[in-house]
Amino acid sequence: MCLGIPGHVVAMVDEAHHLASVDVAGVRRNVNVGLLIDEGIAPGDWVLIHVGFAMAKIDEEEAARALEGLQLLGQAYQDEVRAVADSRIT
Known part of the structure; x- marks a missing residue:
């Protein structure tokens, strides 16, 4: 499940490549x-x-509401957090 x-x-790290x-x-x-550039993303x-x-x-x-709901999903939420932890965008 995705x-x-x-x-x-937290910070903009590479505005030219749209990385935060x-x-x-x-x-x-x-x-x-x-x-989301047109919406003006900032720390x-x-x-x-x-x-x-x-x-x-x-x-x-x-x-906050989304996080509360996601935590109720148990393993699916844990898998998504693990996927974020394992990801590397540089």
């Missing part, structure tokens, strides 16, 4: 935010991530 998971933008450092459940990874924003790409900009309340 899930979208909320992440908190994002904290996902305590794991920091580079994520491509190119699909402090929350994004919904799927396979290394930020798919939508969300607010903090929506991120």
Whole structure:
């Protein structure tokens, strides 16, 4: 199962290539935010991530609700967090 998971933008690491450092459940990874450039992504924003790409900009309340719901999925949520931890976008 593939899930979208909320992440908190920590920093823009390569604006030319649309890469941001994002904290996902305590794991920091580079994520491509190119699909959201028109929305103005900046540190402090929350994004919904799927396979290394930020798919939508969300607010903090929506991120909290999504994380609560995802945690109820048990193994599927753990698998998604592990996939983020294992990913490498440089």
